[in-house]
Amino acid sequence: MARFWAKFGDDKDATSIFQGFFLKEGKEKKEAMVEAMKHLQFLEDKLKGKRLFGGERIGFVDLALGWLANFISIFEEVVGLKIVDEDKFPLLSKWMKEFSDSPIIKDNWPPQDKMIAKFHALMMPPLQQQQHLNEPPHYT
Secondary structure (H helix, E strand, C coil): CHHHHHHHHHHHHHHHHHHHHHHCCHHHHHHHHHHHHHHHHHHHHHCCCCCECCECCCCHHHHHHCHHHHHHHHHHHHHCCCCCCCCCCHHHHHHHHHHHHCHHHHCCCCCHHHHHHHHHHHHCCHHHHHHHHHCCCCCC
């Protein structure tokens, strides 16, 4: 069962969220965003009656889906849109916070400011990316 959740996170959540907020445009973007919200709702429903996906302790499913706890806030910052709203996804929001606040997880996240800069660059149109790469470095 844990493998199902790992595959679900990779194939459904990651794909729909990344495409919906970064890769698609227009009607395709809206469809991908609707799909992403359905997948997040599915996860919300699976957390009913649980503190973590693994129960009371972080387990395989928590680790497999843990990227959500870090990347959702990065995506929200980059696109300027709330993806996991506490009113719509209270259990998922609580899980994201609890998972992120666990010392073993918190101490090993990549630096959020660097991740935000990376995803901002990914959102640039290709010509702007090339110009950005050709700019001299800025030292402070």
